[in-house]
Amino acid sequence: MKIALGVHHFPPHHIGGAEWRAVRTARFLLEHGHDVKVVCVERIDDTSVRNTLRFVDEFYEEIPVHRLFFNIASAPNLLDFEYNNLWVGSHLQEWLASESFDLFHLISGYLLTASALCAAQAIRLPTVVTLTDFWFLCRHISMVRSGGQLSTLPISPQRCAQCLGEERRRYRWLGHLAPKIMEIYWEHRQDYVDYFTRRMAFLQQTLQKVNVAIAPSQFLLSMYEAAGFRAQTMLFMRQGLVYDEQPEPPPSHQPRPLRIGYLGQIIKIKGLHILIEAIQRTDAPFQVEVYGDLTARSDYSQELLRMAKNDPRIRFCGVAARTQIGEILRNLDVVVVPSLWYENSPNVILEAFAHGVPVIASDLGGMAELVKHEVNGLLFPVGDAPALAKTLTRLFCEPKLASRLREGAMASRPPHLEEEMQQLLAVYEHCVNEKQSAGLVSES
DSSP: OEEEEEESOOTTTOOSHHHHHHHHHHHHHHHTTOEEEEEEEEESBOTTOSSSEEEEEEEETTEEEEEEEEBGGGOSSHHHHHHOOHHHHHHHHHHHHHHTOSEEEEESOTTTOHHHHHHHHHTTOOEEEEOOSSTTTOTTSSSBOTTSOBOOSSOOHHHHHHHHHTTSHHHHHHHHHSHHHHHHHHHTOHHHHHHHHHHHHHHHHHHHTOSEEEESSHHHHHHHHHTTOOOSEEEEOOOOBOOOSSOOOOOOOSSOOEEEEEESOOSGGGOHHHHHHHHHTOOSOEEEEEESOTTSSHHHHHHHHHHHTTOTTEEEOOOOOGGGHHHHHHTOSEEEEOOSSOOSSOHHHHHHHHTTOOEEEESSHHHHHHOOBTTTEEEEOTTOHHHHHHHHHHHHHOHHHHHHHHHHHHHTOOOBHHHHHHHHHHHHHHHHHHHHHHHHHHHO
């Protein structure tokens, strides 16, 4: 098969969960004899182009990549282009047709936008979407509102209009000062309300034409279905990992502090400040290792450094190379995922379980789906630093609990990458065969 794999960004300059999902999928397909090309957005601020886009074809570790460059600031309608980029759609319809692909697989939807799906559908190319986040439901992707509150279903264009308006600080301030009055105000901002009504209708209709939508968590799948966003087939498929069947047992250094790890992005909705506050609420001999890019969000990073500067138990270790993850996890007693948003199917939890490390996580969304309280980890109320402090202290004071949770983590190991990829290939083959069968029927 010849597969076009779309994703918002791609290494080496952009690294994240969706990007690595695209990398491992492309590698597997190439290694198994399929023809694969990745299409991604490299830059959205390229001032060398206006009212169009340019592209560069190159390779990343033997993976062919079609990189797109455009200047979103020159879009005729910036908000509409955020979900339906006509430059991307026009270019991809021509590119997909010229390359004679058998199928288009879009990971997420952000930046390439639904226009990428429309381009494939216009030339009757089977389409598969991997829903890695809430982009189809939420302009912010995360279902977190401008003021930091979690959004809930049903989706309301009026509430979304308020969220968009409150990206400006003065409106957030007015929202806190007179919430009822501001709710009425945003309900009557017809321009914003109409925008979100258009966005929701367009994305809903586009997704309905997709052959298969894959969600890596039951939680995400249920959110999309409850919101009325469905593809022709909705499928749960947990992401697979590459890991040893029998991980090395953790080194024993008794007596020793409880070794706590945080691995992930350093952004506010990931809740690292909740972990730091929890540590500082107790005098227990903890040893905290934080792995992540402190330069990614400078204001938040500086806040974290100020919070932790007088606590020798907290160590910022920088970004962990992917080849180091196994060694890092083997030397931890627990991984903490204090995220303030729903999450989906966090790689860090699956990586921890793959190495037999229990997880303490917020009792929310995709985290609570993976972490079974008292079985393979512990849950605490989202954003509750005192509760997290008590949970960590309990784990330190109860060695039998720590041992039992480690056994539970080993029993919760995720599928191997090979298993996930074989499932994905079956989806591809079904979509392609279905199109061929439909073609034979129409010809007869």
